[in-house]
Amino acid sequence: MNGNWDWSAVADFMPRFWDGVLLTLQVLALGSLLSFSLGLVWAFGLRSASRFVRWPVNVVTEFIRNTPLLVQLFFLFFVLPEWGVQFSALTTGTVAIGLHYSTYTAQVYKAGIDAVPVGQWEAATALSLPAHRTWFAVILPQAIRRIVPALGNYVVSMLKDTPLLAGISVLEMLQQARLESASTFQYTEPLTVVGVAFILIAYPASLLLRALERRLVR
Amino acid sequence: MSAENAIPAPENPAATDELIRFDNVTKRFGKNTVLDNLCFSVKPGKHVTLIGPSGSGKTTILRLLMTLMKPEEGTIHVNGQQLYPTQGEKQLREIRKNIGMVFQQFNLFPNMTVLRNITEAPVRVLGLSKDEAEQRARDLLDLVGLGDRCDAKPTQLSGGQQQRVAIARALAMRPQVLLLDEVTSALDPELVAGVLDVLRDIARTTDITMLCVTHEMNFARDISDDVLMFDSGRVIESGPPEKIFGDPEHERTREFLGAVL
Amino acid sequence: MSGGLWQHWILPGIWTTVQLTVYSALLAAVVAFGIGMARTHRLWVVRFLAGVYTEVFRGTSALVLMFWLFFVVPGLIGWAFVPMWAAVLALGLSYGAYGAEVVRGALASVAPAQREAGVALSFTPWQRMRLILLPQAVPEMIPPFSNLLVELLKGTALVSLLGIGDVSFAAYLVRLATQESAQIYSVTLVIYFVIAFLLTRGMKAVERKAKAGIGIDVKAQISGGTR
Numbered sequence: 161m162n163g164n165w166d167w168s169a170v171a172d173f174m175p176r177f178w179d180g181v182l183l184t185l186q187v188l189a190l191g192s193l194l195s196f197s198l199g200l201v202w203a204f205g206l207r208s209a210s211r212f213v214r215w216p217v218n219v220v221t222e223f224i225r226n227t228p229l230l231v232q233l234f235f236l237f238f239v240l241p242e243w244g245v246q247f248s249a250l251t252t253g254t255v256a257i258g259l260h261y262s263t264y265t266a267q268v269y270k271a272g273i274d275a276v277p278v279g280q281w282e283a284a285t286a287l288s289l290p291a292h293r294t295w296f297a298v299i300l301p302q303a304i305r306r307i308v309p310a311l312g313n314y315v316v317s318m319l320k321d322t323p324l325l326a327g328i329s330v331l332e333m334l335q336q337a338r339l340e341s342a343s344t345f346q347y348t349e350p351l352t353v354v355g356v357a358f359i360l361i362a363y364p365a366s367l368l369l370r371a372l373e374r375r376l377v378r
Numbered sequence: 379m380s381a382e383n384a385i386p387a388p389e390n391p392a393a394t395d396e397l398i399r400f401d402n403v404t405k406r407f408g409k410n411t412v413l414d415n416l417c418f419s420v421k422p423g424k425h426v427t428l429i430g431p432s433g434s435g436k437t438t439i440l441r442l443l444m445t446l447m448k449p450e451e452g453t454i455h456v457n458g459q460q461l462y463p464t465q466g467e468k469q470l471r472e473i474r475k476n477i478g479m480v481f482q483q484f485n486l487f488p489n490m491t492v493l494r495n496i497t498e499a500p501v502r503v504l505g506l507s508k509d510e511a512e513q514r515a516r517d518l519l520d521l522v523g524l525g526d527r528c529d530a531k532p533t534q535l536s537g538g539q540q541q542r543v544a545i546a547r548a549l550a551m552r553p554q555v556l557l558l559d560e561v562t563s564a565l566d567p568e569l570v571a572g573v574l575d576v577l578r579d580i581a582r583t584t585d586i587t588m589l590c591v592t593h594e595m596n597f598a599r600d601i602s603d604d605v606l607m608f609d610s611g612r613v614i615e616s617g618p619p620e621k622i623f624g625d626p627e628h629e630r631t632r633e634f635l636g637a638v639l
Numbered sequence: 640m641s642g643g644l645w646q647h648w649i650l651p652g653i654w655t656t657v658q659l660t661v662y663s664a665l666l667a668a669v670v671a672f673g674i675g676m677a678r679t680h681r682l683w684v685v686r687f688l689a690g691v692y693t694e695v696f697r698g699t700s701a702l703v704l705m706f707w708l709f710f711v712v713p714g715l716i717g718w719a720f721v722p723m724w725a726a727v728l729a730l731g732l733s734y735g736a737y738g739a740e741v742v743r744g745a746l747a748s749v750a751p752a753q754r755e756a757g758v759a760l761s762f763t764p765w766q767r768m769r770l771i772l773l774p775q776a777v778p779e780m781i782p783p784f785s786n787l788l789v790e791l792l793k794g795t796a797l798v799s800l801l802g803i804g805d806v807s808f809a810a811y812l813v814r815l816a817t818q819e820s821a822q823i824y825s826v827t828l829v830i831y832f833v834i835a836f837l838l839t840r841g842m843k844a845v846e847r848k849a850k851a852g853i854g855i856d857v858k859a860q861i862s863g864g865t866r
Contacts, residue, residue: 226789226835227828228796231807235828238820320700327800334703347710355707359698366698446755474761485756489774489853498770499760531853551760 169349173340177353180336184322187254187332191322192315194258199265206270225263230324232256237328253325261318268310272303309373316365320358333357396455397422397555397587398443403452403462405438405611412438413449414611420604422554425581425588427598427619430608431634436591440557443589444479445470457554475503478548479557482564484540486532486547492519493528496547504551511550518546522576538569542576549580556580558590570594577601595639599623607631644813652809653830659723659795659805660834663730664788670735675742676768689739696736702797705729709801726798734791741783745776778849785842789835796831806830 205217224232233256240247247255276299284294323334331339337350398420405413412435420426428436441447442454445461454461456473464470486495496515500506506514519525522542532540541561548556558577562570574597581588581601592598598605598619605622607615607630615628623639626632677689696704708729713719720728749772757767799808810827814820 223828223832226793226839227831228793228807230796230799231810231824231827231831234807234811234814235820235824238814239824242820323700323702324797326702334700334706338706341710348714351703351707351711355699355703358700358703359695362698363694366694444755444759446758471761471763474758477759479759481752481756481759483752485750485752487753487756487771487775489771499762502766502770503761547760 166346166349169344169346170353172344173337173350173353176336176340177333177350177357180331180333180354181357183250183330184319184332187250187257187322187325187330188315188319190254191257191261191318194255195261195265195314195318196311198258198262199269202262202266203269203273206266207273221263221266224260229256229260229321230327232260233324233328249325249328249330253328253330257318257321257325260321261314264314264317265311268307268314269303272305272307272310273299275306276302305376309369309376312369312372313366316362316369319362319365323354395421397424397457398589399455400439401453401455403442403449403454405435405442405447405449412611413442416452416612418606418613418616420587420589422587423585424603425590425601426604426606427590427592427602428606428608429592429595429598429622429634434608435611436608437559440479440559440589440591443477443555443557445474475551476554477557478551478553478555479559480541480544480548480561482560484532484537484544484564486540486544488532490532491528492524492530492532492535492543495532495543496550499547500550514550515546518549519543521579522546523572536569537565538572541565541569541573545573545576545580549586553586555587555589558588558592560591560593562592562594593638595623595635607634609634644816648804648809648812649806649826649830652804652806653834655723655803656792656795656805656807656831657834659726659730659798659803660788660792660838662727663734663791663795666727666731667735667738667787667791670731671738671742674735674739675746678739678743679746681764693736693739696733697740699733701729701733701794702800704733705797705801722798722801722803726795726801726803730791730794730797734787734794737787737790738784741780741787742776744783745779746772748779749775775853778846778853781842781846781849785839785846788838788842792831792835792838 202217202221205213206221208214208217233253236247236252236256237249240252280298280302281294284298289298322332325332326335326338329335333354337354340350341347396419400416400418403413403416404411412433414435416435416439428439430436438447442449442462443456448464449462453463457476459469459473461470461473486492487498490498493512493515496518497506497508497511500511500514501508516525516528519528522545524539524542524546527535527539527543532543535543541564545561561577562573565573574594578597578601580586588601590598590601602619604616605619606613607622607626607628609630615622615626615631622631623635626635674689674692677685678693680686680689705726708720708725709722712725753771753775754767757771762770795805796807798805799811802808806827810823813823817823
């Protein structure tokens with residue numbers, strides 16, 4: 161009798177649900193940090209003067225960006241131990257998400273920097289500013305306005321991809337719902353709660369980002 | 379002559395031979411009043427030119443008639459039928475069929491050839507057969523001097539050629555009224571004459587009613603039966619072109635003509 | 640890897656992945672155009688409902704939606720989906736919501752004067768949409784649709800978690816059989832990359848053709864760009 165909504169099943173699910181929320185947010189926070197920093201490395205590689213750097217970085221990031229996160233997740237989960245690297249499922253999942261999304265954030269950084277008008281570089285050169293001053297005083301403050309909202313959008317995307325970690329039994333929200341269902345045989349309530357939870361987190365976040373975008377990108 | 383009643387409007391619109399009639403029409407954009415309690419009327423077959431400084435509401439009159447915007451107050455009749463306040467989308471569409479418009483920026487459809495730009499509405503809206511519509515389109519393209527450009531895309535034409543296609547497109551619907559909204563303002567100077575010649579031709583050889591907003595005063599003098607001088611959303615003076623251009627009564631009219639002529 | 644594994648698991652897996660991609664993309668396209676056009680409707684109720692659809696399906700996780708359709712909906716409506724169709728529905732509905740934003744944006748980017756010219760020729764709203772707005776908006780949609788199509792292809796891998804025999808599921812089975820993870824998962828990633836590459840190339844060709852139809856030269860556009 162899955163057809164009838166049972167509030168007590170919802171209540172029973174709550175302890176597990178909150179554990180799942182916490183773990184999801186943890187994966188999201190660490191995965192975001194990893195994708196932000198690794199993406200910066202890729203972006204510098206893509207802007208490198210040497211094509212022996214540019215070309216391989218381009219191939220690697222394009223490959224990662226055009227293949228499924230889920231398969232990458234399994235690759236890391238099953239292959240790393242064969243190579244003698246022992247990560248927990250949680251660490252593997254966080255690394256996989258961070259790595260996958262770093263190829264998106266790299267594009268965000270690159271587009272943000274490319275969007276700064278050429279005249280700004282020329283003006284900095286004309287003023288004989290040293291390279292680090294050019295970057296930190298002129299280019300980055302202008303690029304950041306475009307970068308921040310776009311990064312935010314990818315954080316929301318990452319959030320919606322965290323359930324993939326259920327595939328390697330990380331106890332995020334979806335996996336908690338599956339375990340709950342497996343023990344109570346009630347699928348409706350836990351899965352619905354998790355589905356609604358995603359909307360309740362993602363919608364305000366995207367509203368916030370749109371407002372931020374309006375303020376920063378004029 | 380009072381400002382509101384540049385052309386005194388008779389009491390009963392249906393009983394007259396007026397084609398277009400504005401009664402106490404007011405149009406605002408936010409706090410800005412572009413048409414202020416405007417009354418005027420146009421008889422069938424007449425060529426009326428609206429002149430005046432920019433922002434005086436001339437284009438707004440054409441856009442109201444084309445149902446591209448609504449007035450806040452007042453009534454507008456076309457052919458004795460009430461356009462505003464609206465009597466429903468169906469009647470709007472019926473009235474709209476009698477009105478054609480040529481825009482400042484041509485607004486040809488870039489996804490269609492020149493020929494299809496002209497045939498599409500007669501086929502889809504008037505229900506003409508494809509052959510009839512194409513014959514009509516070819517005749518009109520000959521009239522505007524572009525008989526050999528049927529298969530071109532609009533982007534392959536000059537501005538002047540595009541505007542002549544746009545005129546043909548409007549005429550293909552055989553409207554009673556043709557609205558001309560600063561049709562030469564977006565053109566390079568050397569292309570203006572060709573477009574105006576086509577319009578002079580149409581004014582001379584057809585009995586279509588024309589409502590024309592323009593800054594080309596010589597053209598206005600040539601084709602107009604009546605000239606309405608606008609300022610701040612009101613008609614401040616009207617009359618035959620010889621009078622308005624030759625012996626204007628109003629100080630503002632003299633200033634304006636002094637500046638543009 | 641032996642030929643038998645290819646023939647029995649991987650090749651059928653690729654075929655399933657391709658089918659999933661095609662069916663989901665078709666459903667997503669229908670949803671994208673329907674909802675995207677509804678968001679430009681003159682009645683606010685229609686715009687509002689279409690907006691709610693977009694926010695809900697963009698807000699939810701495709702995998703959770705898939706599980707929900709697979710495990711919960713049968714209890715609600717009394718019959719179960721074939722797993723394949725639960726997957727197609729989940730992918731099509733959620734990627735359709737992203738596509739709706741693309742359609743809406745492209746329609747909004749058509750010059751308002753084009754709509755006005757349509758009014759002046761007495762076209763009905765639907766005729767304006769079909770004859771004037773869509774033909775001009777569609778070429779603009781193709782590059783973002785191309786990106787979405789690759790995302791959708793990647794999304795089809797989720798179905799392996801429902802036990803549907805796509806190429807990811809085949810990889811899982813092969814790993815169990817051979818215990819060689821690196822090899823099979825590398826091959827699987829390359830398969831996805833090749834399909835994504837072909838899709839992107841195909842969409843580029845479609846874009847060139849569509850833009851030529853409204854008088855835009857893509858090559859000139861690119862060479863005339865910032866680079």
